Each structure stands twice: as C-alpha cells, then as structure tokens.
Amino acid sequence: TQLLEQSPQFLSIQEGENLTVYCNSSSVFSSLQWYRQEPGEGPVLLVTVVTGGEVKKLKRLTFQFGDARKDSSLHITAAQPGDTGLYLCAGAGAGGTSYGKLTFGQGTILTVHP
Amino acid sequence: EADIYQTPRYLVIGTGKKITLECSQTMGHDKMYWYQQDPGMELHLIHYSYGVNSTEKGDLSSESTVSRIRTEHFPLTLESARPSHTSQYLCASSEGGTSGGRETQYFGPGTRLLVL
Numbered sequence: 001t002q003l004l005e006q007s008p009q010f011l012s013i014q015e016g017e018n019l020t021v022y023c024n025s026s027s028v029f030s031s032l033q034w035y036r037q038e039p040g041e042g043p044v045l046l047v048t049v050v051t052g053g054e055v056k057k058l059k060r061l062t063f064q065f066g067d068a069r070k071d072s073s074l075h076i077t078a079a080q081p082g083d084t085g086l087y088l089c090a091g092a093g094a095g096g097t098s099y100g101k102l103t104f105g106q107g108t109i110l111t112v113h114p
Numbered sequence: 115e116a117d118i119y120q121t122p123r124y125l126v127i128g129t130g131k132k133i134t135l136e137c138s139q140t141m142g143h144d145k146m147y148w149y150q151q152d153p154g155m156e157l158h159l160i161h162y163s164y165g166v167n168s169t170e171k172g173d174l175s176s177e178s179t180v181s182r183i184r185t186e187h188f189p190l191t192l193e194s195a196r197p198s199h200t201s202q203y204l205c206a207s208s209e210g211g212t213s214g215g216r217e218t219q220y221f222g223p224g225t226r227l228l229v230l
C-alpha cells in the first residue's frame with residue numbers, strides 16, 4: 001500500500017499571506033497530481049507533475065515534485081478568499097496492478113479570511 | 115468542463131433499503147472509478163473499471179457492487195443500506211491508454227448518502 005501523508009490538515013490564514021502544503025510518502029510515484037475540491041462538488045485537477053525536481057506554476061500557485069518522486073509541495077502566494085477549499089494530493093503508482101489508480105492524501109482544508 | 119453526472123445528488127434512506135447510485139459520462143472514457151469520501155477527508159477507492167465488463171474492487175473494502183455493461187454507465191448498488199454506509203460517493207472517469215496513471219481523472223459532483 002502506498003500512503004501519502006499530507007500536512008497540515010487545516011490551515012486558516014488572512015488574505016495576502018503565503019502558505020505551503022506538503023505531501024510526503026516513503027514510496028516512489030510515477031506522477032503526482034494536485035486537486036482542489038469545493039463543498040458539494042467533486043475534485044478538480046490543478047496540475048500533474050511527472051519528473052523528479054519538476055516545478056510548475058499556475059498563476060499564484062507553485063507545485064514542486066521532489067527529486068526522488070516521493071514528495072511534493074504546493075505553495076500559494078498572496079492567498080485570496082477564492083483559494084478556500086480542500087486541497088488533495090494524489091499519487092499514481094509505477095504501473096502493474098496499480099495502473100491508472102490514484103492514492104489520495106488526507107487533504108488540507110484551507111480557509112482564507114478577507 | 116467535465117461531462118460526468120451523478121444522480122441523485124442527495125439521498126436519505128432507511129436501513130435495509132436497496133439503493134443504486136447512478137454515474138454516467140459522455141467523454142467515451144474507458145476507465146471509471148468509485149470513491150468514498152467523508153466530509154473534508156481523503157478519497158478512498160472502492161471500485162474501478164478499465165472498460166466494459168471489467169470491474170475490480172478498490173483499496174477500501176465495501177459492501178457495494180458495481181457493473182459496467184456500457185462504456186458510459188457505471189452504477190453502484192447497495193443491496194441493504196446501513197448507517198455505516200453514510201458518506202459521500204464520488205464517481206470519476208479517465209481516458210485509457212499507456213500514460214501510466216498520469217491522465218486526468220474527471221469527477222462527478224458526488225452523491226451524499228444518509229442512512230437512518
């Protein structure tokens with residue numbers, strides 16, 4: 001079983017602050033995805049990282065995949081109330097029986113206050 | 115925008131009833147998945163399918179069953195609902211192929227189930 005530990009579980013900050021969410025595992029993943037979920041809706045994909053050390057930017061969001069492909073981070077600069085939601089990391093295995101399946105982290109509930 | 119639909123969105127039902135949660139996608143995706151999620155928590159895979167007539171149990175044991183008779187349809191059935199089944203059930207789909215899990219999973223809005 002490939003486990004993903006996500007931290008922190010809860011994050012409550014003021015508008016304009018920066019934050020980082022971490023996703024760690026002892027297992028190697030072929031790729032790692034970050035999703036955002038709003039209340040009453042399903043998760044929506046933000047980004048997929050596939051190469052060790054890869055950094056991707058999506059406006060104020062920066063995603064990084066660890067060199068060993070075991071961990072990832074999501075950094076948000078100057079958070080806004082619209083960033084509020086549940087952020088989930090999800091790792092895809094190296095193929096075989098886990099082909100196509102994702103293992104999800106516990107999620108980080110982010111609240112950005114105006 | 116994802117074209118994956120789930121009905122009902124909300125369901126309140128008594129113990130012992132049989133229920134079917136519907137999931138349909140119009141994207142022609144081969145792979146479909148059912149997840150169980152408690153509020154604000156991680157998703158647990160309970161069933162998946164790689165195509166018509168293919169169904170597998172996921173990582174989390176579930177008393178539910180699924181079928182995949184048509185590509186676009188992946189219903190989940192509980193023969194006898196219990197309070198322990200109260201949760202949110204999310205359906206997802208993704209393209210087939212050899213991308214090794216890198217493909218995007220598109221999620222439906224979910225069904226919130228409450229068993230009394």
